[in-house]
Amino acid sequence: MTGSGSMEIIKFRIQEKHPGTVVYNVNRFESWSSLETMWHQVLEIGLDVANISSKHPEGINIIGYSQGGLVARGIIQTFPNITVDTFISLSSPQAGQYGAGFLHVVFPGLVKETAYELFYSRLGQHTSVGNYWRDPYHQKLYETYNVYLPYINNHIKSKRSEDFKANLLKVKRLVLVGGPDDQVITPWQSSQFGYYDGNETVVEMKNQDIYVEDHIGLRSLDMSGRLHLLTVPGVNHFDWHMNVSIVDDFLLPYLD
Template sequence: MRNILLLLFLYILNTIAYRPVILLHGILTGSESMELIKNCIEEKHPGTIVYNIDKFGGWSSLDNMWYQVKQVSQIITNITTNHSEGVNFLGYSQGALLGRTILQANPNHTIHRYISLSGPQGGQYGTQFLHLYFPGLALETAFELFYSRVGQHTSVGNYWNDPYHQKLFYDYSQYLPYVNNEIRSNRSDEFKAALLKLDKLVLIGGPQDNVITPWQSSQFGYYNENGTVVKFEDTVTYKLDTIGLKTLYQKKKLILVTVPGVDHFMWHTNVTICDNYILPYLD
């Protein structure tokens, strides 16, 4: 009888509905790319409400990041207004950075947990996937495009972080240095406080990603001026606790999940990834 009751308890625990979940797609795709994760959540935990945001699909995902933040923030606010218990939020690739910024830009948010699935949180310095959209773009000279008025109208330009041209990065980038509080603004305190409200900040990435460069950017690690990767705990962002990463980590609210052998375009299309590395953080 005891074994039967235990099995019944585990079954109920495994099938109980989660808090509502918001999904946000990556660059040059749309909500259809997140359907596997949506279906995975709904199948494994029936009754869970999943909002799969379709805003800024396709080429419109290249729009300026601040513009996207403003537009998608309204959608998130409309969703969370209907769920006083709070919601969980998962963003993939560029959507992971966009989603994180949406939280920071809305310090009164009611997001319970935020999952960043292979997002360029520390920036991007790799052109492999960009050749489809910026033909002829060379890694060494990409800063000439992205650190310009035209380049800052593009989402990629907003988080392009060239380790060999840091002065230009801080002089021209209108987005990433501010959301990471590397440059102080009148919103810096709000940006930090908003992340500290989270019950969990989960950062998922892996060494075989092949798109997010360096892959450690998915966990706030990045290159130094010599091109050597600095782990997140050795970055200025962490050491100075500019956006609350150190505080979250010390409170065991910052979770780093490193999964080897996963290509960038498999994170959101692999049931095993969903089962093992996403579902456990949606309770």
């Protein structure tokens, strides 16, 4: 629900610490348009990123915050000609979302226990949030209706599954940043591919099928030293991209 203006702190800090670095701050799908479907955002912003990548064939770094990190991963997995050195996912619901911390802003009166009734419908799948809403108590409906997350996570196999994995494996470094005091991404471990089981108990990434069976290449990235998990306590969701110390301590070291 925010816009590119909220990412200016990160942009200016990178430019300050790395003079001469070209930083692009994509300004598509701001405010209410951020509710447009994830695939639409992936394809539209992906064209921008592909154009940027073509100007920098040596490779680019990508930082995606919150929903933007999930859009960014979709772009990396979908566009084969984008050369990515480092992809930093900053508090993004990579394994899904099952928390109502922000729902009231967009969907007044909606609670997590019954949100599936909206999101797991054709209407609900016309919203970005519906595309990554993952109710642990309604897995079959999630698999039946969700058109985005189960596919880019290769939970449901498709004709593009091999490409989704191969394209992510091209990145030189994948950095997953999240923390226990986020209060929006639920569970917060989703930012590092952990998620609830059917009893709403968090299962860490390395015990998830997506890792164990290497559905999208996470285990391969990990075994080759290219996967980095950064857990940062004391940071609220709305502070990750507004805090210079976060940029200095957890972004810049991976952008050299």
